[in-house]
Amino acid sequence: MEPSELRRAVEAGRAIASEVGLRVDDVVVVNNSDRVALRLVPCDVLARVAPSRHLADSEFEVQVARRLADVDAPVAELEPRVEPRVYVRDAFAISLWTYYEPVETEIAPADYADALMRHHAVLRQVDLDAPHFTDRVAEALSAVTDRRQSPELPDADRVLLSSTLSELSAAISVDKAADQLLHGEPHEGNLLHTKRGPLFVDLATCCRGPVEFDLAHAPDEVEQHYAGADQDLVQRCRAVTWAMFSAWRWRREDQMPDRDHWRVEGLNRVRASLNRCELG
Structure with missing residues (x-):
């Protein structure tokens, strides 16, 4: 603000x-x-x-x-x-x-994965009306395609984000049989290291989708410790999540600190993610 x-x-x-x-x-x-x-x-x-x-x-x-x-x-x-x-x-x-007093050490990838697996197990027990992750993708796509919302986004990058959000998210969501309730954005900033153990915050992003969509927000090493995760799907989801992140940064009213840096970094992460899943 x-x-x-x-x-x-x-x-x-x-x-x-x-x-x-x-x-x-x-x-x-x-x-x-x-x-x-x-x-x-x-x-x-x-x-x-x-x-x-x-x-x-x-x-x-x-x-x-x-x-x-x-x-x-x-x-x-x-x-x-x-x-x-x-x-x-x-x-x-x-x-x-x-308020939880933070523990001043990093959360190990194995502990991060364990917390996420436990969270997913609990979410499978909850009956809650939540949007599908593609609904959130659609909001990001709207910010990209509407030049009034993102007037400073270069044309080439607008095409990159638009195609990634629309085509890749559609491919990810073809099979919804394994979809479940998710945190939505369990990145490092939304996982507190406390005396009670790792605790997730920012629950407003809760949505439905494959667990790989959540894993795509975590550090790369975490997916290696999450039993049963589809590594290829994680990479595709990671491209989509970075495209969503980039879309928010290019909105005219975005107020993220150091926004100019993250505008460039977000686009670089999208390209890197696409290259890793051989879609760039």
Whole structure:
């Protein structure tokens, strides 16, 4: 968020937490993009604050978290001291979560794969109405094909992203027999290393598809430890996920930090992924 919007988001998060009886003496910005994560102290709560246009996504995320709490999934939990819901204040949607002190070591690929396998096993037990991953691909494709949304995207790169998103995702989704509920974006930024073990966050991306779609978001080494994974399908999914990532970076309103770097890097990752699966 831009500085003025970020200040309003911080105040909205602080105000809501105070209103529901949590003590807030200070606010630390943990992450700032189009949405922000705030650590509220001394109550030690994580507030996720998004512009109200993302209200439906925030409500879906809370719904997913509530369902997964019943089946002991390896995910971050909603704050137990307050009502599990989304609060709205000053054009922001706010949800309150348990804050986990991070463990300052990397998660080993085998442990990463184990957490993802356990998460997938739990998700197979949950009956939840979630979009198919191709619905999310369609949103990314819309950002690419609509020049008003991505006016700075070069023509050659527009063709690259468009063909990758449309043709490759269609090929991946031909056989839906093995589709299941997924996290949607279990990349390193969405997996916390805590004293409880690895925990997934950012549950609003939950969707249906092959487990390889989730694996494509993880570091390359993780797929080697995930039993039964189709390595070729992982590579195709990785090309699609990087194309989706690139599509978001080229949107006019995207606010990811260091966006110019990631615009170039994202396109490079798409090409590298296509070459690895011999589709470039």
